[in-house]
Amino acid sequence: MSKKSFRQAINEALAQEMRRDHRVIVMGEDVAGGLGTPGDQDAWGGPMGVTKGLVGEFGRERVLDTPITESGFIGAAVGAAATGLRPVADLMFVDFMGVCFDQIFNQAAKFRYMFGGKAVTPVVIRTMFGAGFRAASQHSQCLYPIFTHIPGLKVAIPSNAYEAKGLLIQAIRDDDPVIFFEHKMLYDDIDEVPDEPYTIPFGEANVTREGTDLTIVAFGRMVKFANEAADLLAKQKISVTVIDPRTTSPMDYDTILESVEETGRLVVVDEAHPRCSMATDVAAFVVQDAFKHLKAPIKMVTPPHVPVPFSPALEDEYIPNTARIMAAARSVLA
Amino acid sequence: MQLNREQLLAAYRMMRTIRDFEDRVHTEFSAGGIPGFVHLYAGEEASAVGICMNLDERDKIASTHRGHGHCIAKGCDVDGMMGEIFGKSNGLCGGKGGSMHIADLSKGMMGANGIVGGGPPLICGAALTAKTLKTGGVAVAFMGDGASNQGTTMESFNLAKAWNLPVIFVVEDNGYAESTGSNWSVSGTQLGRAAGFGIPAVQVDGLDFFAIYDAAHEAVERARNGGGPSLIHGKLNRYYGHFEGDAMTYRGEGEVEMLRRDHDPLNFFRKRVTEAGLLEAAQLDEIDATVQAEIDASVVKAKGAAMPVASKLLTDVYVSY
Amino acid sequence: MSDAIKAIGMPKWGLAMTEGKVNAWLVEEGADIATGDEILEIETSKITNVFESPVSGPLRRKVAAEGETLPVGALLGVVADASVTEAEIDAFVETAKAAQAEAAAAAVPPPAPELVHAEGWTARVLTMAPEAAGALPLLLIHGFGGDYQNWQFNQPDLAIDRTVYALDLPGHGGSSKVLTGADVPGLAVAVRSALAALGVERFHVAGHSLGGAIGLQLALDEPKRVASVTLICSAGLGPEINTDYIEGFIKSDKRKDMKATVEKLFADPAFVSRDMVDDLLKYKRLDGVLPALRTIADAVFAGGHQTSVFTDRLATLDVPVQTIWGESDAIIPVAHANAVPEARRHVLAGAGHMVHIEKPSDVTRLIGEFVAFAGG
Incomplete structure (x- = not known):
């Protein structure tokens, strides 16, 4: 190691x-x-x-x-x-x-x-x-x-x-x-x-934080931001589960559904464009299969439906960040 | 190039099988027994057979939407092909592929292809496998004059040359890309294009099995010996439309009748071998009769075979998921 | 500064621990505390554990607040008798905090395990106090599915007197995953070859679970080389074994299943942290681990029973043996401890199979005393 x-x-x-x-x-x-x-x-x-x-x-x-x-x-x-x-x-x-x-x-x-x-x-x-x-x-x-x-x-x-x-x-x-x-x-x-070779199976989500108040599903770099948000929220006594699906095909919906059944609240963080995205996909599955467990509307944290801009000022505005995830979390907990 | 008696008989038999297969698919399609759409290879038989007679089990081919002839020439099971075209469970692909996706990788047949120009990059990969694993194999990309205009084809010429791959590109130029003439749509010439990439190329009469066979022999030898890619440009003719049901209003008055009468590759072959005393007409007649019976039998089997069961809808997407 | 003031510092549990979180104080300010009293609950990324007071006297000041995360060594509390003034305690705290900041700047990296190339395999070994050449060294052998880090709460203190080696068995931790022998005698051969590569002739051994059986095998094979054997919740003392645990450990590939499996090891399942489960899953994903575990389990626990049972040979063994067991061991029955004389039998309440993790100071003390008693 x-x-x-x-x-x-x-x-x-x-x-x-x-x-x-x-x-x-x-x-x-x-x-x-x-x-x-x-x-x-x-x-x-x-x-x-x-x-x-x-x-x-x-x-x-x-x-x-x-x-x-x-x-x-x-x-x-x-x-x-x-x-x-x-x-x-x-x-x-x-x-x-x-x-x-x-x-x-x-x-x-x-x-x-x-x-x-x-x-x-x-x-x-x-x-x-x-x-x-x-x-x-x-x-x-x-x-x-x-x-x-x-x-x-x-x-x-x-x-x-x-x-x-x-x-x-x-x-x-x-x-x-x-x-x-x-x-x-x-x-x-x-x-x-680890220095040795190892494999991580596909279709098995990683639960990077375990909590009971809210479920955050995030992909790729957004997992890092979601973890940061969860740690900050923990200091405010908000207990958050963060799920990194690792693979979107196959996709481990079970882990997400199980968590939402427990927390009743879901934020999906996806850096992809907001339409027909992993955010909409996860939200749709949860609404279909765990609707009765939801205590609040699902919140999707994504960029706006625009191409990625060049200027740093615009690009920074484009990318979902920890603050935006925390705001979404607070809004579903309100 | 000298072919022995058995090889000549085999070549004729293969061409006859393709012809009868396609004529019969034409009939069955018209009768409404075949779903979807099919593209027939009748008239181009000398190309598939002349090329594939030079190949063995190490070698791979990628085909086109007009793929039945290549399949038969590379050894695909005729009953399995007919079943596939009928969408039946006895099909080579269990009815999941159909006419445009017949494949048998165990025979080195990497698939007919619904995407014009889909095959050349794949065949570069097959050639890369042969080169990397040192199998001694070569890989052949069949394409039409339409596919010759695709970027994938040009990219593959470049890649095959840059990597010095054992590839043979075979342009089967029947003069029509769907309903558009290659006279208009192909800029420059096939040989000129190959030359632009530094790829040795030859144009052959697609009517003439022997010319094609010789050209392929040279290209295959070059590829096997590390000499890199080649291109063969065959000028040939298709008897049927782009797909079945094509009224062919774009073709000339009496054109197809003239081609069938004066430019038929099977007649050409028969004339050559009998006049040279290599084979007896009776031998060829016997093949005609046998093949006819085989094709009849394959249609009976296909019609009698079960449709795939509904559960097959969900299988064969992934090896594991 | 008065000698009457004693500091309570953040403990260091294992190599990886750099900081700990004070979950809760278990005593009130002003209380008289004795060495060994449970005074704090401290959480690390690896484990949550109770901290036993290293000192005695009245607890005058709780320096660390509940919920606070502090580096190892940081001042948590102050013990001082009534003669010490509040002002003196203030000064003590201030000095300690300054020293802490200085120490943090000059921190030395912890000892790291090394790969030892033995005959037939490569062993990962953590050596502590290699300079203590005078006393006989102590070898620590973990159990099925474990690694050297299982001894993280014991090895540092045991290394005060002697060199202590904690190795990873073949197929385990960072050792090679190809097995030369998978049953207890075969694993003992591998351990002997590692000892040869380390240049160890005579030694004490303490083994946990499967590691205990291997220690016993070493002693039975070459009694003159082994000065003492400490068997902790050990295999080799009876046929029974909870193979549900063994199978569960091999088969669990999801966090949830693994957590439920590992909880069987502890009297208090709260010991099982996220990181502990994560580390086990990470270990199991390494190439070669699953086949190695399968092979060892099939050889050592064939047909649901232990295949190497040494009880009838203990009477004639001329090596001192002691057993330490967690009273609530759910993996190997505590009754197996009866194989050794009563005087050398220690059953610790409030602990399960991982007694050396749940009751680290007791287990460390028992090993230390026994090794000293056995001599060398």
């Missing part, structure tokens, strides 16, 4: 799985970097340095830089997965799904069903998401609800370094296509992360 950043945790998960299974390969734009240049090899290790060092250990045959051609290489990852490799493809920013989505939702997601259960497509698509990086509208979206919408895909959203390593190893060993969402504002967050 030692302290590792979210970035290190992912790098370690990749390295350990590549050592364990020769079929695991990493591919994507600049996952090593420097190919075909007069300068350094492994120049980048991805724009955030997450895959740095892998090419040194595993070579260019297993750490494949690609041209900037998302349809081509995401499709290749899918095809490789269907024929015996276990590729981890790096879709640099999830916003780029716009230029490769067919290969994900019409191909990877559908093979098993269309082919009568005979296809296995163990591809992992790692992708960065989320606002806060002053990266504006085309590099800051969440978009995980869109992937969650598609049957045949699994969607993991780790909320800290420990979760990142365990969920990524699970994703790589999983026989279904997994979209693995990494919040770009979490890469430097540090947590206790």
Whole structure:
């Protein structure tokens, strides 16, 4: 056990799985970097340095830089997965799904069903998401609800370094296509992360705070804010349960429903756009299955229905934060 | 390239199977027995068979919406295909895929594909697997002239060349992307496009099984020996519409009749091998009769097979969930 | 500063503890307290426990407020006799707080466990007081599903007199997860190879549960090397074992199930904290842990019974043995303690299977006294 950043945790998960299974390969734009240049090899290790060092250990045959051609290489990852490799493809920013989505939702997601259960497509698509990086509208979206919408895909959203390593190893060993969402504002967050490989099962929510007055469900980076809010509320003698679903597909509704049955109050914190989001999804399920336990209307804490802005002043206003979660909590407790 | 007697018989038998299969699907569809929509490969048989005769169990193909011919040529079970097209439980995919999604990964057939241009990136992946795991396999992406305009195709050319993948791109140019002529929709030429990516390419007469077979042989050898991707541009003809029910008002007066009479790949093959004394007409006649009976039998089986039970709606989405 | 003033400081329970939260004072200001009296309830991220007074005298000042979180060593209260004035106590508190701030600035990292490469496996071992070479060392062996941290309340005090090793068994904690032998004799072989790698010849051993059976096996195999054996809620003394617990531990993969399972270990289920359950789940997720636990359980508790029972060999064993049991042990019957002479039998009230966690100072004292009695 030692302290590792979210970035290190992912790098370690990749390295350990590549050592364990020769079929695991990493591919994507600049996952090593420097190919075909007069300068350094492994120049980048991805724009955030997450895959740095892998090419040194595993070579260019297993750490494949690609041209900037998302349809081509995401499709290749899918095809490789269907024929015996276990590729981890790096879709640099999830916003780029716009230029490769067919290969994900019409191909990877559908093979098993269309082919009568005979296809296995163990591809992992790692992708960065989320606002806060002053990266504006085309590099800051969440978009995980869109992937969650598609049957045949699994969607993991780790909320800290420990979760990142365990969920990524699970994703790589999983026989279904997994979209693995990494919040770009979490890469430097540090947590206790075991040195050994471990897996966190999909579809099992993590209860990060246990309380009786209110349930908060949060995703990705929002789990951090929800925990902060819960700790502050605890000082005001408000006892809060915080649930991190970890994966939105499969989704552990049971843990949420059980908690709401106890607390009767629910706040959902989702950094994705507010329409057809995980917030609306969770709210709908709770209303359908636990309506009689609700003591107050459900509150959704989300950004407004606008693209992610560039200017720091606007972006900070856009992103849900601890204060907003606390305000929502107080309003459902009022 | 010399093919022995058995290979020639097998090639003819495969082409005949495709032809009879498609003609029969046409008839059954018209009779209302087949749900959804189907795209028929009749007239293009020499391409699928000429290419796939060069492949073995290590090799993968990705097909198109017009995929029946590729399936048969890569060894998919004909009864299973017919059952699938009828949406029956005996179908290759249990009735979940239908005509546009017939696949048999155990045969290296990675699926017909409902998305035009869906196959080339996948086949780059199959080739990457072969290269990484050193299986010696090659991967073939069939596509039409329509798909040749898709970005995925161009990206795949680039990727296959950059990664030096054992890929063969086969453009089956029947002159029509749905109802739009490739004369108009394809800028430049297929060979010129391949050249732009530094990919060796050849144009062949899609009528001529032997020309296609030879071109594929060279491309497959190149791929197996680490020489990277190739492209084969076959000019060929489809006898039926884009899909069944297409009135084909965009085609020329008497065009299809002329093609069936003067440009039929099966007639061409029959003439070549009998005139050269390689096979007897009687041998080919016998194949015609046998295949006809097999296709009849497959339709009887498909019609007699049960529909999938309702519980199958919910299975096969994930390996585990 | 008067010697009549005694400080009560925030205790350090285990390696990871850096601060504690004062949940409640259990005594009133002005009360006369004796060493060992339960005076405070303190909560850490790992555990909530009662703090027993390290000093005697009238409690003159509660410095820490209930609900306050303070670093280890922070002044919690002041004990002083009547001769000390309020002003003197004020000065004492002020000085202590200043010293605390200074200490915080110069904090040294706690000892960390190390990986020891033994024959056939890698053992994670926490060594305390390695410099105490004169006295025979003490080896602490945890039970099924545990690790060295089970001794966090005992090891530091036991290491005042001698080197104390707490190791993780094969398949446990941070040790390698590949087993060379899964039954009690096999695990004893592994422990012996770890001792060889540590350069330990003769030693005392204290084992909890499965660890007790292993300690006993070590003594039976090589009685000359073992100076004393302390068996805590130990296996090896009778066939009965609560296999529901064992199976529950292996099968629980959700927090709720694991919490309910682990609560069986304690007389007071409030000992089971979120972090304790979290840590166990995290351990169980490590590659190789589940197969290792399964293999050990199948070998050691086959068919619902303990497979290694040594009662008939104790009479001829020329090594001093004592037992310590929690009266409410729900895993191994307290009656198993009867296997050793009455004088060396200690049954502690208000404690379950994890008696060394629930009654740490008693267990530490009993081990310490017995080791001293056995000599070396």
